[in-house]
Amino acid sequence: HPGGCADGGHHSWWTPAARTARTALTLLSLPVMGLGGGGRGRRAQxxxxxLRVEADGVLLTDLDRQVEGVSVSTAAPGGGLAEVVVHPHADDGAEGPVRARARAVTVSGQDFRYHSDALVRGPVRSRTWTVLAGAWSLTLPHLR
Structure with missing residues (x-):
């Protein structure tokens, strides 16, 4: 039966991968509280x-443009590609998000943090992500 084992010990039926999935979905749905003047319950921007963002070696944005955020997620189950979305800063006059699909995504720039699998990582100056089966998603940049 789920939760039991032959030697009388207890093993959870909820596998480590499933626990990670549950945690990632929960944490990504929580609001981010503002810093310095942000009202309670308002999302901090x-x-x-x-940032310089490359998808399979193709330049999506460079250091001369500001970005509000970059997201990388699996494009389709089993497809072997990541969906990359670069959200340019409104003051830079960009028309809208830049989208691409790629096997590898490299982000570089001044020290930045990123949110990956429910954890905040960094600061780093450069990071490359490669599509692997069972990967989740990440969002850049993230408040310190």
Whole structure:
């Protein structure tokens, strides 16, 4: 039966991968509280950053443009590609998000943090993500 084992010990039926999935979905749905003047319950907007983003070697944005955020997620189950969306800063006059699909995504720039699998990582100056089976998603940049 789920939760039991032959030697009388207890093993959870909820596998480590499933626990990670549950945690990731829960944490990504929680509001981010504002810093310095943000009202209670309002989502904080991280400051725009200058990042260079490449998808399979194709330049999507460079350090001369500010971005509000970059997201990388699996494009389709089993497809072997990531969906990359670069959200440019409104003051840079960009028309809208830049989208691409790629096997590898490289983000570089001044020290930045990112949110991956429910954890905040960084600061780093460069990071490359490669599509692997069972991966989740990440969002850049993230408040410190």
């Amino acid at each position: 991280p400051p725009p950053q200058r």
